[in-house]
Amino acid sequence: MTKPDGPVPGPGILDIAPYVGGDAKLEGFEKPIRLASNESALGPSPKAVAAFRALAGEIHRYPDGSADELRRALGAHYHLDPAQIVCGAGSDELIALLQRAYAGPDTEVLYSRHGFLMYPIGALAVGATPVAVPEHDLTADVDAILARVTPRTRIVFIANPNNPTGTYLSSNEMARLHDGLPRDVLLVIDAAYAEFVNRNDYEPGIKLVDKADNVVMLRTFSKIFALAGLRLGWGYFPLPVAEVLNRVRGPFNVSAAALAAGLAALEDTESLEKARAHNDRWQPWLNDRMAALGLHPTPSVGNFVLPGFPEGKHNADAAFRFLQGKGILTRKMGGYGLPDRIRITIGTGAENEKVAAALAEFMAS
Numbered sequence: 001m002t003k004p005d006g007p008v009p010g011p012g013i014l015d016i017a018p019y020v021g022g023d024a025k026l027e028g029f030e031k032p033i034r035l036a037s038n039e040s041a042l043g044p045s046p047k048a049v050a051a052f053r054a055l056a057g058e059i060h061r062y063p064d065g066s067a068d069e070l071r072r073a074l075g076a077h078y079h080l081d082p083a084q085i086v087c088g089a090g091s092d093e094l095i096a097l098l099q100r101a102y103a104g105p106d107t108e109v110l111y112s113r114h115g116f117l118m119y120p121i122g123a124l125a126v127g128a129t130p131v132a133v134p135e136h137d138l139t140a141d142v143d144a145i146l147a148r149v150t151p152r153t154r155i156v157f158i159a160n161p162n163n164p165t166g167t168y169l170s171s172n173e174m175a176r177l178h179d180g181l182p183r184d185v186l187l188v189i190d191a192a193y194a195e196f197v198n199r200n201d202y203e204p205g206i207k208l209v210d211k212a213d214n215v216v217m218l219r220t221f222s223k224i225f226a227l228a229g230l231r232l233g234w235g236y237f238p239l240p241v242a243e244v245l246n247r248v249r250g251p252f253n254v255s256a257a258a259l260a261a262g263l264a265a266l267e268d269t270e271s272l273e274k275a276r277a278h279n280d281r282w283q284p285w286l287n288d289r290m291a292a293l294g295l296h297p298t299p300s301v302g303n304f305v306l307p308g309f310p311e312g313k314h315n316a317d318a319a320f321r322f323l324q325g326k327g328i329l330t331r332k333m334g335g336y337g338l339p340d341r342i343r344i345t346i347g348t349g350a351e352n353e354k355v356a357a358a359l360a361e362f363m364a365s
């Protein structure tokens, strides 16, 4: 084989199909209704905005690279040891750091077939082989995952609840998955949407992390805390894993703005409860509307719904374009292997009513 002239990236990197985020702009609409990225319907806490503004005169300073105050606040809020918490520039960064630290060439990273795309992308970026495990009823399948573990498996990623399906594993099912894994395989429970879940049999992963040295839980400030633009995530890790991440992360990986706004958002329990109540009201409302239109949505417990469309005139692509024509941005799901579905984030009350009415019009057309 001839050696190429220029620099050559590591194995796997050129196999990555770059992540395509949800649309934010729509020609012909100055302010489209943005339901494409599972962002917050209500916007950030006013206290977080004030903390962000207050920082303006200090941006020549480096942030606190240890995120000390935020980790202590998270520790107090969730009753966790701050030494076991590591913050990241979004949970995306923590997903990538875990792969860098624990996967690599000749290893496999497992994820469920319709799981969050950053898992296979992160695996390829470190030269590992991403392995998509089939789901049943658009839900992660514990037995299928366990059956796919090999001596090369290093990490199993489960988003719980999962994006884009919105389905979840009960704490018993998650414990069964963990019980079946070899001790040298890391189970990553990505609980980005945990705060939206109102089911008694759900647990975000803290209890498993407390019991085992091969389980981690990831969280984000991008969803219910409404700080997606600042990039702030965190995770709860067994101490040895936290110490590994503190070795491989950048020294100032979280910005001062993210730290300040995150701290204020965490303390603003009123905004959090408002956001939760809003989702509790509107998510089932929109799901019911989708069901009434015959679009068999998944039983999502996140801040989004995933209706499915028939083949032919009323297919998912046509629905996506019809909504665009009304100034409404949603997300196509072909990249997730679900070309017959679109994902719709819960918006304000008026936005939800508009998208439901537009889809009713589409189906009647």
Ligand SMILES: Cc1ncc(COP(=O)(O)O)c(C=O)c1O
Residues within 6 Å of the ligand: 037, 038, 089, 090, 091, 092, 093, 116, 159, 162, 163, 190, 192, 219, 220, 221, 222, 228, 231, 232, 233
């Ligand atoms: C399951 C899941 N994990 C992680 C993320 C990334 O979140 P962050 O904004 O914290 O990087 C998302 C964002 O959509 C997500 O859906």
